[in-house]
Amino acid sequence: MRNQTIILIATLILAIALSGAVSAAEGDTIIVSNAPGNTPSNGDSAHPSVSDDGVWVAYYSDASNLVAGDTNDGIRDIFLHNRITGVTTKLTSGSNGLSGSPSISGDGNWVAYISEAYTLVDGDNHDLYSDVFLYDRVRNVTSKVTPLSGSNGNSFYPSVSGDGNWVAYSSYATNLVAGDTPDSYSDIFLYDRVTGITTKVPPLSGSNGDRWAPSISADGNWVAYVSFATNLVANDAEDGRSDIFLYDRVRDVTSKVTPLSGSNGHSGYNWAPSISADGVWVAYTSLASNLVASDTADTIWDIFLYNSVTGVTSKVTPLSGSNGHSYYVSVSGDGNWVAFSSEASNLVANDAEDGHSDIFLYDRVRDVTSKVTPLSGSNGISDGPSVSGDGNWVAFYSEASTLVAGDTNQASDVFMYNNPRVIDRSETPERNNPSNSNTVNTNEFNQPNNTNLVNAATTVGMQTTGTPLGALFLGLLTSMAALLIPRKK
Known part of the structure; x- marks a missing residue:
């Protein structure tokens, strides 16, 4: 019996080895x-x-x-x-x-x-x-x-x-729902797989600006998106800039994540929201400098994190300012981790200035940022991070050939990083916010x-x-x- 068990285990190990599956220890990066x-x-x-x-x-x-x-x-x-x-x-x-x-x-x-x-x-x-x-x-x-x-x-x-x-x-498209108002703007739609029904996120009568890049919560009750429209919520400022909005499907209510008074800064645009599983946390990137108190006015894209329960917005990248743009953002399902790409070299200590965008991971509970791609630098851009539900894994793509051994195709590849910093947070108070947060009120507009x-x-x-x-x-x-x-x- 013992010999049979050994043979079975050996067979399984051989099968996994032949399959090409690659194991990753904590802190390792693998190519997928x-x-x-x-x-x-x-x-x-x-x-x-x-x-x-x-x-x-x-x-x-x-x-x-x-x-x-x-x-x-x-x-x-x-x-x-x-x-x-x-x-x-x-x-x-x-x-x-x-x-x-x-x-x-x-x-x-x-x-x-x-x-x-x-x-x-x-x-x-x-x-x-x-x-x-x-x-x-x-x-x-x-x-x-x-x-x-x-x-x-x-x-x-x-x-x-x-x-x-x-x-x-x-x-x-203007033929996805009955009664849709034809216009030249893109809108947000919700498809119910169980019923086969498609719904247009309000207003059905049409928005006065494009709406893009939705991010939906795990239960389908919340949708964050970006828009240039100024008729989605009451008393919205017509600042000519894109803003972040949050739609509550159950109550059929839209609120504004970015300030009703408008965003300032170099054009003040906001972009690319990512929402947590419960709809509480919304991460996004912005050029605005009036989203949190004491923010540095510059022309740099930064990463922000909004708490829809408290109405508090926090800055993930440094309040003192970054020396490079931060772009694509992804928040974990539990809201504790924010992965993003950045050209900055002053987000973590001893970072090499390699001239390429890199991947970073922000720990909301500990208010700490770490670098996913090598501190020593890489020879190509890395971008498009996607973080797992508990922050244990970060997928991203990169043109660099120095992240793993044997990468010789001179093409962008998809990688996965095993985060070694995930800890048991069963006793951690929920909805913590880092020390550089500032409350931003939102108004709701029933549709x-x-x-x-x-x-x-x-x-x-x-x-x-x-x-x-x-x-x-x-x-x-x-x-x-x-x-x-x-x-x-």
Whole structure:
């Protein structure tokens, strides 16, 4: 019996070794976008989205050697990687168009993404616009979130709830809900997977500015987004700048995260919100210098964290000022960790000035920032972080070849970092705020219920190819490229 047990254990170890799965000790960084046999990929991979437990990572890639038998040369596809088994699955097999902007549910069972393809589901109308799709990992099926009959505008920036029941996204289309007012602005929509109903986030009568980049809470009750509109809440200042808003789906109420009085600074723009699982914490990036007291007035993008319960806004990057822009941000499900990319070299001690954006991780409870990418510097940009539910894992992409050994493909790859600083916080008081916080009041504006909708869901079987694998947002304008904000038609 003992010999049989030893043989079984040895067999399991051999199977894992052959699978290409790479284990990571605390503080280690591993690559997850390699081809079979731990071979470097032959194309760029980027925009990862990680599950709450850090096991599943969805990302897009131009590579054609990530799974066996891939024939979509030159077409950007969506992939799903299992960190434990080392298996990567292609979600967009047979696609005839570019796909991007994946968002994975907290449980790892659902992946929302956008695509210009019309071959992903049966009966899809060839409407020439980018649409939103939802992949069910458990059943291995793909459904279309936007109407099968076709949309009259691009849809983009999907964000899926923790259980996959809700998908928030932006769209220029005006035929997604009944009674929608045609205009030239993008709006925020909510898709209920269970009922197949799509709802427009108020106002149904139309906003007077674009609304983009939604981030949805785990239960689907809260949606943070960015907008230039000034008619979303009462008494909003017309400052001509983008602001952050928070929609309460249950009460059908929108509040403003950034000040009602307007944001100042160099243009004062706010961008790229990320919301915690319970909807309490909203992280975002901003050029404004009036969001917290004693902030340094400069022309630098900084990271901020808003508490929707207390109305307090905190600055994650230094109050004394950063010497480089900070961009893409991701908050953990528990709200304790904020991952972001930054060009600054004064966020942590002894940081090398390598001239590239790097990945940083802020611990809200301890009010400490650490660097995910090497202190000694790297030879390429790192961006697009996505942090797991408890902050234990940070996925990101990088053009650097110095993060792991054997990275020789001269392309951007997807990496995962195992955070060694996660501790037991069962006795830590909730909703702590760092010492540099300043209260910002919000006003709420009730909007009429607008649940008029179109059932857009149809599910079909999907061919999935799995094979064992081993282990730019260069400023906000670059982040809009490559299908993250598709062209307006």
